[in-house]
């Protein structure tokens with residue numbers, strides 16, 4: 001028991017050390033972003049120009065809200081951001097938020113009611129399940145969320161719209177890329193600098209949703 005606690009406290013110390021020394025954490029505090037994740041979206045957007053004034057965006061797995069902050073700022077008053085998370089999220093100006101589990105039909109229906117027939121230009125999905133530590137089931141639960149996001153994007157993006165989605169490399173990755181290729185003209189991989197090298201996290205960008 002003591003050995004387990006020692007390992008745990010060693011790893012939480014390592015996490016704290018990394019967090020305290022992380023330049024993106026400092027930058028986020030300076031820039032007023034709620035999470036260092038903001039810089040992942042900013043870097044991808046710098047390259048891919050996904051969000052411009054007027055862009056209509058859905059942000060799936062939005063809490064604590066740094067991607068919503070970035071999206072609302074870049075989309076401006078003429079754009080719209082619809083955000084959803086299972087956890088509560090402090091309000092962000094210009095963002096309509098729903099709290100609920102994206103796996104539930106009733107929550108999807110609530111988001112669809114909020115869209116009120118509008119088609120989206122962009123879906124961004126940074127959803128990640130709470131990790132249980134059991135790698136196989138964590139990976140499966142993560143891809144289940146990604147599949148739901150792809151389905152949502154296929155149903156609600158305009159032809160020509162884009163999906164940016166976080167995935168974890170490993171089992172299910174190739175099949176998911178293949179499923180994205182059926183919906184989008186191009187599928188590209190993005191690994192922004194703020195995404196830690198040791199993490200198997202990567203982002204897939206589906207560009208130009210194919211027409212019906």
Ligand SMILES: C[S@@+](CC[C@H](N)C(=O)[O-])C[C@H]1O[C@@H](n2cnc3c(N)ncnc32)[C@H](O)[C@@H]1O
Nearest residue numbers: 037061063064065066067086101102126127128
């Ligand atoms: C890495 S965080 C997102 C960070 C966010 N992009 C930001 O910049 O602040 C992943 C989020 O996915 C959410 N999430 C996980 N499973 C979910 C589900 N089934 N439905 C909705 N949100 C979920 C978590 O609650 C968590 O807030």
